[in-house]
Amino acid sequence: MPSMDSISRGLVLDSLKEYAKRRLPYDLIRDLDQANEFPAEILKEMYDPAVLGVHLLMIPEEYGGVSGGTYDICRVCEALARIDLGIATGVFATFLGTDPVNVGGTQEQKNKWLNKIAKENLMVAYAATEADAGSDLINLRTRAEHVVKNGKIAGYRITGNKQWISNGGVADLYTVLAMAPGGPSWFIVERNMEGFAPNKHEDKHGIRLSNTAALALDNVYVPVENLIGLEEGKGLLQAQAVFGYTRLMVAAFGLGAGWEALEQAIRYSQQRIQAGGPLSDKQGYTHKLIVPHAARLEAARAYIEYTANRLDGGEHGLQTEGAIAKYSATENGNKAAEDAIQALGGYGYTRDFPVEKIKRDIKITCIYEGTSEIMEMTMYRGRWQEHLKSRGRYYLDMADEMDKLHSSVHDCGAYAAGLALRALGAVI
Numbered sequence: 140m141p142s143m144d145s146i147s148r149g150l151v152l153d154s155l156k157e158y159a160k161r162r163l164p165y166d167l168i169r170d171l172d173q174a175n176e177f178p179a180e181i182l183k184e185m186y187d188p189a190v191l192g193v194h195l196l197m198i199p200e201e202y203g204g205v206s207g208g209t210y211d212i213c214r215v216c217e218a219l220a221r222i223d224l225g226i227a228t229g230v231f232a233t234f235l236g237t238d239p240v241n242v243g244g245t246q247e248q249k250n251k252w253l254n255k256i257a258k259e260n261l262m263v264a265y266a267a268t269e270a271d272a273g274s275d276l277i278n279l280r281t282r283a284e285h286v287v288k289n290g291k292i293a294g295y296r297i298t299g300n301k302q303w304i305s306n307g308g309v310a311d312l313y314t315v316l317a318m319a320p321g322g323p324s325w326f327i328v329e330r331n332m333e334g335f336a337p338n339k340h341e342d343k344h345g346i347r348l349s350n351t352a353a354l355a356l357d358n359v360y361v362p363v364e365n366l367i368g369l370e371e372g373k374g375l376l377q378a379q380a381v382f383g384y385t386r387l388m389v390a391a392f393g394l395g396a397g398w399e400a401l402e403q404a405i406r407y408s409q410q411r412i413q414a415g416g417p418l419s420d421k422q423g424y425t426h427k428l429i430v431p432h433a434a435r436l437e438a439a440r441a442y443i444e445y446t447a448n449r450l451d452g453g454e455h456g457l458q459t460e461g462a463i464a465k466y467s468a469t470e471n472g473n474k475a476a477e478d479a480i481q482a483l484g485g486y487g488y489t490r491d492f493p494v495e496k497i498k499r500d501i502k503i504t505c506i507y508e509g510t511s512e513i514m515e516m517t518m519y520r521g522r523w524q525e526h527l528k529s530r531g532r533y534y535l536d537m538a539d540e541m542d543k544l545h546s547s548v549h550d551c552g553a554y555a556a557g558l559a560l561r562a563l564g565a566v567i
């Protein structure tokens with residue numbers, strides 16, 4: 140996907156910041172968090188093109204969207220996460236729910252559904268997870284049975300239960316993964332279809348402004364045109380195809396929320412006087428609670444941008460890179476938020492200061508869209524394959540490049556990186 144030019148992207152980011160400043164003061168966010176309330180009106184406004192039209196980013200121009208590139212979407216995700224990760228999740232769920240159509244839909248399906256999502260500002264949900272199928276989606280129990288009329292498949296009857304679905308209780312449209320006779324497949328389910336019932340809004344540890352609900356599907360009839368791609372058995376491949384890209388968005392959530400917590404700590408450290416001076420003057424404080432997090436988050440940002448630029452340049456897949464970006468940004472963001480509470484001392488432990496909420500919110504980024512342990516497995520598997528394909532040269536070639544860089548630019552860290560890469564190559 141092509142990227143927006145920097146002026147257009149800047150305008151989108153500025154509008155988002157200005158909207159949040161005007162409509163989402165921290166007091167309101169804190170009250171909604173305590174009340175466990177999904178801010179339906181806010182999300183509606185954010186989807187409205189006259190206000191922000193944030194859902195249009197994921198939709199190509201020919202279907203009424205604005206064709207945001209991966210880099211653009213990551214920047215918006217980072218900005219959303221700095222406002223509130225629950226609200227960010229309400230937007231992300233629509234991005235994610237739209238993806239199976241974007242990736243696997245036929246031309247006709249894209250025409251119909253993407254145009255509808257864009258024009259009617261539909262809220263979408265992505266329903267893959269089940270009680271016994273989280274990390275291990277192949278365990279999926281939801282079934283889609285053929286409905287045959289005049290000797291032809293006319294549609295499907297879907298029966299099963301989905302778990303932890305973002306926007307589950309509030310979406311207009313759902314992309315649902317179900318086991319068809321030909322294998323796992325995505326189906327488009329509309330909220331008003333008979334037999335479809337969302338469950339109650341979950342009472343969660345964090346992202347309490349995001350609606351999360353289980354879904355019950357009892358013999359829900361969908362016409363054959365709602366089978367995404369009109370071919371059974373492609374569901375897991377279609378889900379896999381976008382992981383490099385969707386995990387980058389969650390990485391941007393970790394980056395945004397982590398930096399928001401860190402900046403709160405930095406501001407506090409400049410004002411809080413202890414032992415005769417501000418905390419920001421004390422190395423025991425800054426070099427433990429601030430500096431390491433700033434370095435780790437900026438390294439994660441560099442990797443997110445590197446991967447986004449490769450995807451925008453037309454490369455496909457990049458699941459391992461997506462996993463590296465998600466793992467480093469979310470784990471480091473989570474640690475930064477944890478230390479931001481420490482940096483504010485007793486005040487950080489109260490609900491009056493946003494760091495307490497950010498810490499609760501950010502934990503989900505290490506869980507949804509693939510847990511950190513699944514990211515570790517993905518990285519190990521991907522890099523092991525590269526190691527075998529290159530006959531052991533994968534890390535050694537990178538080390539050679541670092542050595543070359545070191546010979547022209549001395550103090551950039553390339554020498555140490557080269558040594559580390561050689562060690563990694565030797566270990567593997």
Ligand SMILES: Cc1cc2nc3c(=O)[nH]c(=O)nc-3n(C[C@H](O)[C@H](O)[C@H](O)COP(=O)(O)OP(=O)(O)OC[C@H]3O[C@@H](n4cnc5c(N)ncnc54)[C@H](O)[C@@H]3O)c2cc1C
Pocket residue numbers: 232264265266267268270272273274275302303304305306343346351503506507508509510511512513516
């Ligand atoms: C707030 C929220 C919103 C969500 N939104 C959505 C959504 O919109 N759509 C959707 O489809 N899903 C959604 N999910 C589901 C989410 O993606 C899953 O919870 C996640 O993938 C983990 O699955 P699980 O909860 O079944 O945990 P499990 O898979 O049971 O994992 C439990 C633990 O075991 C570890 N583990 C599992 N397998 C392995 C392994 N092979 N090796 C090592 N460790 C392993 C995991 O890392 C984890 O620590 C959401 C979840 C939450 C909590």
